[in-house]
Amino acid sequence: MTDFKALINTIVVPLVEHPEAIRIEENETDRFYEFQLYVDPKDVGRVIGKQGHVAQAIRTIVYSVRVQGSKRVRLIINDGTK
Template identity: 60%
Template sequence: MTNFDKLIKKIVKPLVEYPEDVAITHSESDRFYEYHLFTNTNDIGRIIGKKGHVAQTIRTIVYSARISSKKRVRLIIEDGKNKNS
């Protein structure tokens, strides 16, 4: 199976000012392997890009990697905003 941590970091680190702050956590549901991407708050705009184009491109690359499971991979870019606020 593809090492998605390495793949995501390989894509994201050259885009940010603070590559040492790039972190990934995992969670799993019935349908998805979820990868949560955390970066320095100053780098969120670089990851998302204008109109979300950079984020969409990153997701397209990650989602196109082969996986030997019926589950799908989902990349969640954590922007530090609490959804419950």
Template identity: 65%
Template sequence: MTDVKELIIAIVQPLVEHPQDVKLTEHETERFMEFDLKVNPADIGRVIGKQGRIAQSIRTIVYSVKAPYAKRVRLNIVDA
């Protein structure tokens, strides 16, 4: 479980100007293990990218990792 969390943080921190503000919480739903990513409001555009391309790339990498649990992984980018 922590491997996926560490992977997300390792991908996102170099992209943002305020890496200390990167927060990642996890919770489990019936079908998914969900990770909620919060970044500094000034960095939200850097994480999402033009037309959502960076966010989609991050999700592609995270979803392709073999998770140690039976549920699928979902990454939500939370806009404060």
């Protein structure tokens, strides 16, 4: 399987001011490979972008990677406060 954590990290690191605060957690369900992206609360706006355009672009790239089987990839962006 593709290393989605490395892909997400490669996309997000140049966007944020606090790359050391990036954390990606992986969870697999029966329908999805789910990735939770946590960033510093000050960087959330940079990752989401105006009207969510940056977040949508990140998701488009991540979702375009082919996954074998019937599972799909899901990316959830959190603000790091949890």
